[in-house]
Amino acid sequence: MTSVTSNLAYIGPGAGFTFLSSFLVLFAAIGLLFVSLATWLIRFVTQWLRRSRSGLSGGVPCVVVVGLDGLDPQRLRRLIDDGRLPNFKALQEEGTFSELGTTLPPLSPVAWSSFTTGVNPGKHNIFDFLNRDLRSYLPELSSAKVTSTGKVSLLSKLGLGGPGVRLLRKNQPFWRVLGQHGIFGTILRVPITFPPEKFFGLSLSAMCAPDLRGTQGTFTMYSSNEADCVNSTGGTWVHVTEVNHRIETHLVGPPNESGRQPAELTLPLVIQRRPNDEEVVATISGQTIRLRPGQYSEWVHLSFPCGWLKRVHGICRFRLESTAPTFRLYVTPINIDPERPAMPISAPLYYSLYLGKLHASFATLGLAEDMWALNSGAIDEEAFLEQAYGIHAEREAMFFDALKRTRRGLCVCVFDGSDRIQHMFYRHNRKDHPANEGKDIVRHAHVIDEMYERMDDLVGRVRKEVDDDTVLMVLSDHGFCDFSRAMNLNVWLREHGYLVLEEAAATGDYFSGVDWSRTRAYALGLNGIYLNRADRESRGCVPADQAADLRAEIAAALRLVTDEEKQCRPIREVYDSRQVYSGAYVDNGPDLVVGFEKGYRASWETAVGGTDGPLFYDNTRYWSGDHCVDPQLVPGVFFSNHHFIDEHPRIIDLAPTILNLFGVPVPPYMDGKPLTRGRKTPAPVVDTAEPQAASVEVTA
Amino acid sequence: MTYVNSTANALGDFLMSPFRGANPWPGMLAISFVTAIVFVWVFKVFSNQRGLKRKKGRMMARALELLLFRHDMVVSLTAFGRLAAANFSYFGELLKPIAVSLIPALLLLIQIACWYEYRPFAIGEPILVQVDFSDDFPMMSREIECVSSEGLETETDSLRIPSLNQANWRLRARAAGFGWVDVKADDASVRKEIVVDDRLLKVSDRRVQSGFWDTLFHPVESPIEQAVPIKQVRVYYPHRQLFVAGIEVHWVIAFLVLTMVFGLLIGRLFKVSF
Secondary structure (H helix, E strand, C coil): CHHHHHCCCCCCHHHHHHHHHHHHHHHHHHHHHHHHHHHHHHHHHHHHHHHHHHCCCCCCCEEEEEEECCCCHHHHHHHHHCCCCHHHHHHHHHCEEEEEECCCCCCHHHHHHHHHHCCCHHHHCCCCCEEECCCCCCEEECCEEEECCCCCCHHHHHCCCCCEEEECCCCCCHHHHHHHCCCCEEEECCCCCCCCCCCCEEEECCCCCCCCCCCCCCEEEEECCHHHCCCECCEEEEECCEECCEEEEEEEEEECCCCCCCCEEEEEEEEEECCCCCCEEEEECCEEEEECECCECCCEEEEEEECCCEEEEEEECEEEEECCCCCEEEECCCEECCCCCCCCCEECCHHHHHHHHHHCCCCCCCCCCCHHHHHCCCCCHHHHHHHHHHHHHHHHHHHHHHHHHCCCEEEEEEECHHHHHHHHHHHHHCCCCHHHCCCCCCCCCCHHHHHHHHHHHHHHHHHHHCCCCCEEEEECCCCCEEEEEEECHHHHHHHCCCCCECCCCCCCCCCCCECCCCCCEEEECCCEEEECECCCCCCCCECHHHHHHHHHHHHHHHHCCCECCCCECCEEEEEEHHHHCCCCCHHHCCCEEEEECCEEEECHHHHCCCCCCCCEEECCCCCCEECCCCHHHCCEEEEECCCECCCCCEHHHHHHHHHHHCCCCCCCCCCCCCCCECCCCCCCCCCCCCCCCCCCCCCC | CHHHHHHHHHHHHHHHHHHCCCCCHHHHHHHHHHHHHHHHHHHHHHCCHHHHHHHHHHHHHHHHHHHHCCCCHHHHHHHHHHHHHHHHHHHHCCHHHHHHHHHHHHHHHHHHHHHHCECCECCCCEEEEEEEECCCCCHHHCCEEEEECCCEEECCCCEEEHHHCEEEEEEEECCCEEEEEEEEECCEEEEEEEEECCCCCCCCCEEEECCHHHHHHCCCCCCECCCCCEEEEEECCCECCEEECCEEECHHHHHHHHHHHHHHHHHHHHCCCC
């Protein structure tokens, strides 16, 4: 029995595995630490040499950038004056608070790309959320392209092949320049960083990272009311039938890359109801989830079998909206599982695994807050807010962890819940907002102000984490304004003969029915008008030598447009891209950029190439605030714990400023100029009555 | 303890009875498989699966932290500290399933040892019988005797070792079967079973006087009564050898590896996180 006594530690395979894996990790960690210690001197000398060769000297040890997407300077001033934002006020008093010039157009992908690269859109190639395919004129995502061979190979049948993803943003992020000088960076959720680029640091992708279906977020709504089930933008409505308290349906997942049918991978979803009980039990992907009305589930891990060997992993959350009289179940877009990403969402690849293991699963979708679900009535405002703040909390946890680990170098995190909440609750600013019709205007009347207070609390906690030597910057990419009237630019172009439809053709979105041989201009995206140029578009008809005159002609005509119903001008300025952009990619962008007045925006139809409907109409959707107007009207904000003396800083200046702060030479291709640090004068004067004029980023 | 041993013996005999062949591997595979099922299920029921997953994830994260922040020595060193703490925390999740599994696992291992630690004697093999007397029994001045059953042949007189108060006999196995020796001292007599066979059979290497641990670890034969001046009768059985591709493997290693392999497969089936 000697063996027995000596092996009593073994108490079954379960505990055995736990012991084994635990020791394995521990031993691997010891090995790694040993290697790390052994090579530390070499790495230290290499970095020192690299810094010496770069001539770095006198830089700050650490720069922390907190991006609060869409924070508006006017509202900030009001709330600071009301004493509701003590931490922003403290930053203002100890360092800098000014408006921050945004980009043209003032859209997040454009502005954050200029922040990232320090160049104008003509050099980074992001002009809007959408661009168009020059052959088909169909809209496509401007920031990333999924490349597929289109062939079904043995590898794809096995499930081992897959699509590639290419970042369309050009130029290099300034943190790569820092990395080349041995300065480490942690970059969290900065828009237009999908797919992630390798550099000396860590990054997690954000805006424009797709869901598992390859879209920018497609929710699923199950409803027992067939009338509900009409397809809406950003979501799929599924009619379900209950038999013996049981609903059998399926959840649509990613496209089937194995080349077999069905074209989309699905998972069976079984919902079991209990009589006289509001709780339902959903079974999916081998898991049982208990759902109560009005409550989100935790992140549920989904595993889609694809091919013989591969499984595609995603995560989603469920929310039971109601059980009776209508059964309604909402499922968030299926996010890429950070622990088993179907596409790279972080650099290095295992950074998302680290974050997933450390903080549990988190939203990885670029536009994670499901605005389309609220817009289409799938969820209510309460559910949207809960979701938005839940995602915000996930990012806070990641950011504060990164802040602790990035002792020297750059730490950037962008929080975009502030943008989403303002988009969806702006109607509460105006009682007569058309979006208020038939909606509650009391319950969430103060949501935006409360959101600013939450952001202030976040800033307060960040201030506690950073020391005096660290430069803290808090900024927004643009401000916000009302969106109560929509203008269809394609209808205006059609009415004025620039866009021509084929006779008796069916019209609709995606330029259906457009006669390209006679169309001279078309609008796509949120601010852009494109000429149908013979030397660029596949069916172009405008000769290159007539383009400048045509641009001037359309711009002049647009400046005079009047919204007859409201008796006001919807357009403040129309910019000729050749005059405001410079760089190798100017030709890829719109020829004209429309700067709307506050309250106006390009219609949803314009964004996707819709050519029919009214020229102007009231915006009655929850999506009631926006910033796709003239950039002079919606500057962002810039706070710092250090004093910068420049009166009109621009978002494009921040990349060179941060390089300068670290003592890294600013590359000559950058359009932005480094801001100048100075000493704080004892009596700062901020005129709260009249906002400072912000500069539009214009490059000669 | 007697009842516990009787139950464990009956269960062991029941499970192993179909595998009393010449080859010990079918029995080992079967008992490992059943053990894996039972203990994985116990682990699933009595462990906090969510907590375990979370803590395992944290442990992995801390390990990855070493890789991600390897440029910073301070972060690397503190990450190792956090990893050690996460490891402890992960172990903490084991306490409940260990507490529940400990006694059944102990009884199981003792039972398996009865079948796999030793093998029965082969015909013609010598058998050494060792008897330990009570310290107050004057062994040298008393008559002691070893009587063997049919099929066993006593080859030597007793060899007495006064310093150990111990006597030894050498026997030889002549026929297969469940034989015995009767060791007599004064009026007392203790019978010890001796198994001669070439199959996988349960053997008991010693019969001991009652006492909690002795009885626990030697469950096959009933304990020697306290009044008898014999502490234990031991038979030196040859160790059972298990071979894999010509390499000898101890039964504990074989059992451990097999239960882990089966556990891994069954764990996936049961959706158990370790």
